[in-house]
Amino acid sequence: MSQSLLITDDLLLNFKRCRRRAFLDVYSDRSQADREKDFLLKLRQEHRLLQEAVLAEFDYQQPNALDKDWQARANQTKLFMQLGVERIYHGLLLQPEISGLGITCIGSPDLLIKQPGKSQFGDWLYVPINIKLGTRPKPEYQIVAAFQAQILAAIQGVLPPTAKLILRRRNTYQVNLEIWLSRMQEVLTECIAILQQENEPEVFISRQRCSLCHWHSHCYALAESTEHLSLIPGVTPSRYEYLQTIGVDSVESLATVSPETVAEVFGIEVASKLKLQARSLLENRAFLKGDSRNINIPTTSLEIYFDIEAEPNRNLDYLLGILLVNKETKTEEFYPFLAEKPEEEGLIWEQFLHFVSLYPDAPIFHYSEYEVDAVQRLAKLYRTSPKKIQPLLSRFVDLHEMTIETVTLPVRSYSLKSLAQWLGFQWRDRGVRGDQTVCWYDRWLKSGDRSLLEAILRYNEDDCRATYLLKNWLVEFLLEMKVK
Incomplete structure (x- = not known):
């Protein structure tokens, strides 16, 4: 283990989306990762443009320390807050050595906005704001906002009354910290435990979520080598967990398991579809579903x-x-x-x-x-x-x-x-x-x-x-x- 485990808001966001991705980001050789896809780079560019459009409406100050020099950026950010700067762009919030656990937390909200209130700085406090490309306030966005708010509370001596998201359509969303702080704490505790124990999470291939990840090829190769059930269409994370409890851990065992056993939780229709899909893969051939012989597909000149x-x-x-x-x-x-x-x-x-x-x-x-x-x-x-x-x-x-x-x-x-x-x-x-x-x-x-x-x-x-x-x-x- 390293001397101090670094938990950033980006790491926590990735952990919420995929525990395995966060683990690989910390412990694996990045030379084994995929080259970043053009589409991901395009999304980042769109995010920058959205940030620029939002920031064009405000005056703000920004730390000039290098991004990698966390301590210097954190010190400059805190100085801005002590001086009562109205808006701080790309500031860095640093909370070192939480409770002697060897954990350092870093948050970097897009903006810190000064508001009336009481803090250790005077008659003002700061609220974190994040600018996101999404059109809705996804849970991972709100967990990150709560994480930043918690670090901010340790710095300014008071919890901000809210955190805010500015979304793609320029609409502002208020994050209810009473709800999301407890949810964030659960995710953070789990993240710390997995990383400290160096317990590599099991691979699970999610077709939509995994496609843009830089560990996709690495994880897919592992899933293929073990014939992982997540490669079977229709096997969701919740279905996978149940299949494990009844001893179904391979394509062959899914193809041969009693449908009634699986139907107890999934229902007979889903159970039959999963069994037939496994059998199709096992035998490498197509099967007709039910009585589909009378399906009419138009055929014309x-x-x-x-x-x-x-x-x-x-x-x-x-x-x-x-x-x-x-x-x-x-x-x-x-x-x-x-x-x-x-x-x-x-x-x-x-x-x-x-x-x-x-x-x-x-x-x-x-x-x-x-x-x-x-x-x-x-x-x-x-x-x-x-x-x-x-x-x-x-x-x-x-x-x-x-x-x-x-x-x-x-x-x-x-x-x-x-x-x-x-x-x-x-x-x-x-x-x-x-x-x-x-x-x-x-x-x-x-x-x-x-x-x-x-x-x-x-x-x-x-x-x-x-x-x-x-x-x-x-x-x-x-x-x-x-x-x-």
């Missing part, structure tokens, strides 16, 4: 495969990609409706509507709910008549919903990329995810580099073609099952 690329921060759908498949002429043509500038979104929306109106009987296949939601958003934004939109939406066929309702496949994720790769399809730009296209479009707007647009178009076309491949496979598989 003309079919449309539709995929959207979006920029969430701008609330912008900048590429409406269509693959038109004509079975009579045996042709497949890709039509990208691309907004090279954000203000062209309305134009490509009209182009898209005109194109699909040329083929009124063609079903429109897509993979996820997003395409339907986006069409409804665009229709509302550009005041398209409901009489035009409702017939259009009636042609939409969500292959994601249809897939998960009808078949169980030997995959670790039911994402389009995972399913298409299982079917042998490869995107031309290997290893690229959808969030990379967001970064590419952002860079295109700044640089004008058309190779970025070309990469986005390739990715979108491959998404459409992967959707086409999946639809054909699903039709053939269901037909095969009907014959049996």
Whole structure:
């Protein structure tokens, strides 16, 4: 053990999200971590821009000590507070050696705001404010705010009446410290115990939460080597905990366990789905779910495969990609409706509507709910008549919903990329995810580099073609099952 365990607000935030990530950040060799993803770097840039926009409204003072010189920054921050500075940006709150436990706590709120009150400094006290990209006050944000408030109380001699969050839409949220201090203390106590005992938390792969973590490859390789149950679609942390208590700790044991045993907690439907998923992985083959033989997937001479690329921060759908498949002429043509500038979104929306109106009987296949939601958003934004939109939406066929309702496949994720790769399809730009296209479009707007647009178009076309491949496979598989 080191002489003093350092608990920062960033470490506590990461611990709340994933105990294992916090442990690896303290004890593992960072050279084994993944290179930071472009999308994460983009989020950081957006966070900086939000901070700058908020700070532009205020006058403030800032410690000039180096970020790594914690003691100097903490001393300068405390001096500012003693002098009654109205606003302190990027200050550092330091609480060394808590109760002789060898713990040093560091908090760095975005702002410290002076308010009337009584503290050891005089007739004023400070309140911590954090500026966050989120649109809602997530629990981890409030736990960090409570942590900073606790350190601040030790410095100024009084607990601030509140802590505040400024969120993406510039709305301010008051953190109720009466509630969150106790919750924070529970998380902090657990964090200290795990780190002091050097007890490495078990790996658990969460598909959404883990994707941007710099330890993702490290943890995924470990999970693969042990065939960890978290790699099985449908195994959530709570379900995993119960499966362990009944001795189910492998794909094989889940595939063979009595469904009634699992159904006691999960219910028979969930238990059956988990068993079938494990069996599919174990035997490396697809299974029909229930009686899905009569599911009808539209098959016509003309079919449309539709995929959207979006920029969430701008609330912008900048590429409406269509693959038109004509079975009579045996042709497949890709039509990208691309907004090279954000203000062209309305134009490509009209182009898209005109194109699909040329083929009124063609079903429109897509993979996820997003395409339907986006069409409804665009229709509302550009005041398209409901009489035009409702017939259009009636042609939409969500292959994601249809897939998960009808078949169980030997995959670790039911994402389009995972399913298409299982079917042998490869995107031309290997290893690229959808969030990379967001970064590419952002860079295109700044640089004008058309190779970025070309990469986005390739990715979108491959998404459409992967959707086409999946639809054909699903039709053939269901037909095969009907014959049996």
